[in-house]
Amino acid sequence: MNIKAHEICKTFGKRPILDGLTLEVISGETVVIIGPSGSGKSTFLRCLNGLQSIDSGTIQIGDHQLEASNGKRFSPFSSEIRKVQGMIFQDFNLFPHMSVLGNVTEAPARVLKHNQADARNLGLELLKKVGLESHANHYPSQLSGGQKQRVAIARALAMKPKVLLCDEVTSSLDPELKHEVLDVLEKLKDEGMTLLMVTHEIGFAKKAADKVVFLAEGKVVEEGPPQQILENPENSRIRTFISKLMS
Amino acid sequence: MLLQIPLMLLLALAQPPTPLIWAADEEGGAPYVYRDNKLGRVGFELDIINALAEELKRPIEFKQYAFDSLIPGLLKGDFDFAMNGLEINEERQEKIRFSKPYYIYRQQLVTRADEKRFNTLLGCKNTLGAIVGTMDGTQAERLLNQAKIPIRTYSSSTEAYADLVSAGRIDAVFLDLPMAISYALPNKRLQFAGKPTARGFYAIGFHPKSETLAKEVDAAIDALKANGKLRSILVKWNLWDECQEELSAGFLFEEEGRPDAITHSILEDNQAWTIDRYLPLLLEGTWVTIQLTLCSFTLALVLGLPLSLARLYGTPWLKSLALLYVEFFRGIPVLLLLFFLYFGLPAIAESSGLNISLALSPFIAATLGLGLNYAAYEAETFRAAIQSVPQGQWEAAASLGMGKTLTFRRIILPQAMRIALPTTTNDLVALFKDTSIASVVALVELNKQYQILAKSSLKFVELGLITALLYLALSVPLGRLARALEKKLAPERR
Numbered sequence: 157m158n159i160k161a162h163e164i165c166k167t168f169g170k171r172p173i174l175d176g177l178t179l180e181v182i183s184g185e186t187v188v189i190i191g192p193s194g195s196g197k198s199t200f201l202r203c204l205n206g207l208q209s210i211d212s213g214t215i216q217i218g219d220h221q222l223e224a225s226n227g228k229r230f231s232p233f234s235s236e237i238r239k240v241q242g243m244i245f246q247d248f249n250l251f252p253h254m255s256v257l258g259n260v261t262e263a264p265a266r267v268l269k270h271n272q273a274d275a276r277n278l279g280l281e282l283l284k285k286v287g288l289e290s291h292a293n294h295y296p297s298q299l300s301g302g303q304k305q306r307v308a309i310a311r312a313l314a315m316k317p318k319v320l321l322c323d324e325v326t327s328s329l330d331p332e333l334k335h336e337v338l339d340v341l342e343k344l345k346d347e348g349m350t351l352l353m354v355t356h357e358i359g360f361a362k363k364a365a366d367k368v369v370f371l372a373e374g375k376v377v378e379e380g381p382p383q384q385i386l387e388n389p390e391n392s393r394i395r396t397f398i399s400k401l402m403s
Numbered sequence: 404m405l406l407q408i409p410l411m412l413l414l415a416l417a418q419p420p421t422p423l424i425w426a427a428d429e430e431g432g433a434p435y436v437y438r439d440n441k442l443g444r445v446g447f448e449l450d451i452i453n454a455l456a457e458e459l460k461r462p463i464e465f466k467q468y469a470f471d472s473l474i475p476g477l478l479k480g481d482f483d484f485a486m487n488g489l490e491i492n493e494e495r496q497e498k499i500r501f502s503k504p505y506y507i508y509r510q511q512l513v514t515r516a517d518e519k520r521f522n523t524l525l526g527c528k529n530t531l532g533a534i535v536g537t538m539d540g541t542q543a544e545r546l547l548n549q550a551k552i553p554i555r556t557y558s559s560s561t562e563a564y565a566d567l568v569s570a571g572r573i574d575a576v577f578l579d580l581p582m583a584i585s586y587a588l589p590n591k592r593l594q595f596a597g598k599p600t601a602r603g604f605y606a607i608g609f610h611p612k613s614e615t616l617a618k619e620v621d622a623a624i625d626a627l628k629a630n631g632k633l634r635s636i637l638v639k640w641n642l643w644d645e646c647q648e649e650l651s652a653g654f655l656f657e658e659e660g661r662p663d664a665i666t667h668s669i670l671e672d673n674q675a676w677t678i679d680r681y682l683p684l685l686l687e688g689t690w691v692t693i694q695l696t697l698c699s700f701t702l703a704l705v706l707g708l709p710l711s712l713a714r715l716y717g718t719p720w721l722k723s724l725a726l727l728y729v730e731f732f733r734g735i736p737v738l739l740l741l742f743f744l745y746f747g748l749p750a751i752a753e754s755s756g757l758n759i760s761l762a763l764s765p766f767i768a769a770t771l772g773l774g775l776n777y778a779a780y781e782a783e784t785f786r787a788a789i790q791s792v793p794q795g796q797w798e799a800a801a802s803l804g805m806g807k808t809l810t811f812r813r814i815i816l817p818q819a820m821r822i823a824l825p826t827t828t829n830d831l832v833a834l835f836k837d838t839s840i841a842s843v844v845a846l847v848e849l850n851k852q853y854q855i856l857a858k859s860s861l862k863f864v865e866l867g868l869i870t871a872l873l874y875l876a877l878s879v880p881l882g883r884l885a886r887a888l889e890k891k892l893a894p895e896r897r
Contacts, residue, residue, distance in 0.1 A: 207798055238804045249799035253817045253892075263803035266813060308799075315803055 157183050157218040157240060157318040157350060159204065164213035166199060166374075173199045174210070175374035181367075183318070186351040188361040188382070191371035192397060197354040200371070201321045204352070205243050217241065218318070242312030246324040248304040250296040250311070256283065257292040260311045268315070282310040286340050302333030309340055320344065322353040338364075358401055362386055370394050420461045423616075425452055426468035426476060427487035431538070432560035433585035434640050435488050436465070447581070447640040448486055451505055454632050458623040470558070471540055471858055474499060477608055483616065485608040488579060490542040492603075494861050500611045503624045504604035505633060507646045510543050511583035512596040514575045515567065522596040527575055528552045536563040536573040536845075540858035542603055543577050555765070555845045556855065560586060562746065566845075568592050570749035570762035581642055588641075602646065681856050681866065688852030689873050695769055695838045695848060700831055702774025707781025714786050725782070732779035738840055741772040745844035769841035777834050781827065788823035789815060821892045828885035832878050849873060 159181040166174040173196045181187050189197050202208040204215060206222060215222040220237050251259050260279040264270045270278065283289045286306035296304055305325055312320060322341065326334040338360050345351055345364055355361070361368055361382050368385040370377045370393075378391050389395055427436045429444060436446035444465065456463040466482050473485040477499055490508065491501050512524055512535075521527045527535060528550060537543045539556045547554045555573055557563040560582040566572050568590065576587070580599050587593040607624075609617040627633040628650065637643040713725035732740075745768040748761035763771065792815050800810040839850035847855070853870040857863045 205802055207801060235804055235806070238802055241802075243799075243802035245795060245799065247795055249793075249795040251796065251799070251814055251818075253821065262813065263805060266809055267804045311803065 158216075159319065159350075159352070160214075160216040161200070161204070162214045162216075164200070164203060164215065165211045166196075166203060166208065167211060173374055174203070174213075176213070177371070177374055177376060179369060179376055179379070181319075181350060181352055183350055184348050185366045186345045186364055187353070187367045187369060188365040189352070189354045189369045189371055190356065190358075190361070190397070190401075191377075195371045196374040197371050198323050201243070201323050201352065201354055204237075205241055205321055206237050207243075239315060240317055241319045241321055242315060242317035243321045244305070244308050244312055244323065244325045246327050248296070248301075248308045250304055250307055252296050254295075255292065256288065256294050256296070256299070256307050259296070259307055260314050263311070264314045278314060279310075282313050283307075285313070285343075286310045287336075300333060301329045302336045305329065305337045306340055309337070309344075313344075319350040319352060322351065322355070324354050324356070326355065326357060356401055358386060358398065370397070422462040422464045423456075423459075423484070424466050424482035425463050426466045426473060426482040426485045428468060428470035428473070430559055431470050431487065432582060434581050434642070447636055447642060448488070450636045450639070451627070451633065452486065454627050454636065455620065455623050458626050459619060470538075471854060474608065474858075474861065475863060477610055480610065483609075483613065484620070488581070488605050489608050490603045491606050492542065492545075495608070498611075498861050500609040500614065500617050502607035502609065502617055503621045504606045504650065505624055505627075506581075506605040506637065506642065507650055508542075508579045508581065508603055508605055509599035509646065510546065510577055510601045511580045511587075511599045512575055512577050513564070513567070513583050513587040513593050514596045515571075516592050516594045518574070518594070518596070520574075524550060524552065524577065524597075524600075530574070533574040534572075536566055536576045537578055538563065539855060541579070542601070543579060544855075546601055547577055556847070556851075557845055558843070562845075564590070564593070565746065569753050570746075571760070572749075572762050572764065580644075581640075584641055678869075681860070682869070684856060685849065685852055685866075685869060685873060688847060688849035689877070691766075691847065692835070692838050692849040693877065695766065695773070695841060695846070696831070696835045698766075698770045699773035699777065699838070700834055702770060703777035703781045703830075703834070704827075706774065706778035707785055710778060710782035711785035711789060714782065715789060729779045729782050732776050733783075737772060737776045737837065738843060740776060741769060741840060741844050744768045744772050765841070765844045765846035768844045769838070769846050772844075773834060773837060773841070777830060780830055784823050784826045784830065785819065788819040788826075791822055792818045817892075821889070824885065824889050824892065828882065831885075832881055835878055835881065836874065 159179075161177060161179045164174045164177045165172065175196075177196065177200060179200075189200070191197050199208060203210050204217070210222070210224050212224050217237055218240060220240070222237060251262065254262060257276070257279045260282055261270075261275040264278055265272065265275040280289055280292060283292055286309055288303060288306055288310070291299065291303065291307075296307070299307065308325075309320075320341075325341075326337055329337065334357065338357065341351060341353070342360075342364050365382045367379060368382045369379040370385060370389070370391070372393065378385060378389055378394060385394065386398060389398075427448065429437050429446075431437070434446055435448045436444060439445045449465075452463050452465075468476050468482065468485070470487060473487060473489065474495060476482065477485050488508070489495070489501075491504065495501070512522075512527070514522065520530045521533070524535075527533050534553045534555050535547055536555050536557060537547055538560060539558055544554065544556060555566075557566070560576075560578055563573070563576045563578065564586045567574075567576050575596065576583075583595065587595065607620060609620075624633070633650075634643060634647070637647060710725045710728060713721045714729070717725060744763060745765065748763065752759060752761035796814050796818065797810060800814045805814070838848055841848055842851035842854070849870060853866055857866045860866070
């Protein structure tokens with residue numbers, strides 16, 4: 157499923173966050189978005205999923221078109237868009253009152269109206285995929301950060317999305333736990349999932365990204381294959397940014 | 404310096420004698436001592452007091468005191484004596500010293516003028532569903548209880564007669580003749596049913612240690628009887644009747660010593676106040692308290708949730724309406740609300756010529772009053788709880804394609820309920836204790852039952868401890884139940 161964002165603008169109050177951002181993602185690609193804080197990376201992902209409205213520009217996701225809606229938080233088209241896109245958050249946002257399996261089966265059971273047995277089988281299968289089938293009856297508070305994020309991935313996958321939007325999904329994890337999440341994402345990439353990731357994991361970008369996009373002040377500064385952007389960028393800002401990340 | 408001492412002595416001698424403090428309840432109603440719109444404080448007892456003051460050559464000051472508390476207040480030494488239609492009876496005589504009587508009272512049954520079903524207490528007892536109104540802690544109440552006639556008690560005669568006339572929640576009022584003369588005689592919609600019965604004495608109550616003062620007052624009362632002043636006061640208040648002749652004769656009491664030797668009740672109460680007698684009554688009151696708590700709290704929850712939703716997600720119009728509700732019901736005393744619902748509504752229905760009766764039963768009025776009041780608190784508790792569920796929960800659910808309603812029901816509400824639970828439990832315990840307010844609308848719950856029993860038996864301490872234990876026996880497990888529920892609702896914390 158291709159994604160086309162064209163000339164997207166978004167301001168919070170008077171502060172422009174997205175300032176004519178244009179980006180294209182081809183189905184099956186893994187795109188890593190990097191950039192300094194406040195450059196609009198997270199806002200862009202949230203706009204793609206309709207969690208934030210856009211002031212101007214257009215977003216096309218497969219056949220679905222998202223247009224500027226005046227200040228409405230949840231766009232009326234969002235529900236269709238959300239069915240083809242899953243989103244994973246920095247803070248996991250698991251449902252604390254539900255078991256791990258409950259978290260995963262909630263949406264398929266209630267939104268897709270799967271029957272209980274189907275939803276359960278799907279849930280267990282997905283938990284197995286992220287290596288947590290033995291934790292199905294645990295509650296989120298009993299899990300480590302890495303485990304929580306893997307549950308969040310399984311929960312998103314339960315809706316059979318074509319695209320996964322990953323918003324700094326390893327930023328609140330201890331270094332030794334990051335790889336268990338990144339391994340899962342890499343596996344998904346190998347299965348053909350389109351991944352759009354905001355991250356600071358340069359190593360992962362080098363290894364797995366098809367395209368790296370450098371964002372600053374709400375615009376795409378430079379985009380290209382990881383070797384080009386990460387090792388040999390045209391823009392000196394990128395070099396400074398990356399050297400700071402590596403240090 | 405030297406000059407000052409004789410000066411002070413002189414001043415002390417010149418000062419008038421210290422006034423005696425007389426306690427009574429002017430809210431009890433006419434004609435004892437009460438507030439008249441034009442004349443201020445009036446009453447036949449006030450007239451007697453003034454005559455006594457003249458006789459004793461000492462000023463007497465009035466002190467407002469709740470009728471129920473006159474005897475405990477007297478024993479505590481809050482005032483010199485109590486005079487407020489105090490009937491002489493055995494329990495009281497064990498605790499306080501009574502003066503010679505100043506009035507011989509009888510009880511008068513009053514019904515609505517169109518009452519066809521009965522015109523005696525016996526007839527009333529045999530009329531199914533008939534309820535007789537009376538006042539707390541009076542001889543009339545004891546007589547009715549002994550006769551096992553269903554009663555409803557009020558803290559003033561005005562309320563009792565008003566309930567009989569306009570609301571029709573009771574079928575008769577049985578009270579002392581003076582009250583009947585003041586209220587029922589001038590009212591065309593009421594009638595005296597049968598002759599007055601059950602004679603007894605009104606006398607002034609003293610602390611047992613105030614024997615000297617009591618003797619002085621006894622002498623003064625004798626003097627008022629002898630010089631005809633007492634008679635003229637009673638005549639002025641339309642209270643003089645053939646009974647009172649005995650009073651002036653005087654010899655009747657002297658023969659047998661103190662007036663307490665004479666008992667004039669038609670149904671003498673010789674039963675001792677033992678635990679097997681009052682415990683069932685207290686348990687009955689407890690059951691009413693439990694029912695009232697459950698019903699009014701259910702109402703509070705059922706109203707509170709939609710109110711909180713209106714406050715959070717309603718249209719601007721709905722939002723301000725819900726806010727208005729919360730501010731109004733949180734801002735007025737629940738006591739005022741109960742009074743309005745019980746006494747105000749029937750009056751409104753009557754004055755506006757509505758055909759429907761708005762006379763709520765005591766239980767319904769209390770449930771409504773407490774429920775409406777607590778709904779305001781619950782609405783705010785729920786609102787705060789719903790708001791404290793992190794925004795990320797909404798977003799996570801939205802990103803899964805869940806709609807607003809589904810998200811609220813499945814994701815937000817369960818978490819909000821868990822957050823609200825400790826506060827809600829607190830409110831439940833508070834409401835449980837607030838049910839005692841319901842006694843103002845003549846509902847006999849646990850606290851009221853305690854007051855009634857304590858007043859008739861004068862066992863304030865023993866009964867108080869038992870009542871407190873009954874309250875604790877319910878509120879403590881309530882707290883435990885809530886903690887268990889909290890655990891159950893938070894399975895991940897197990």
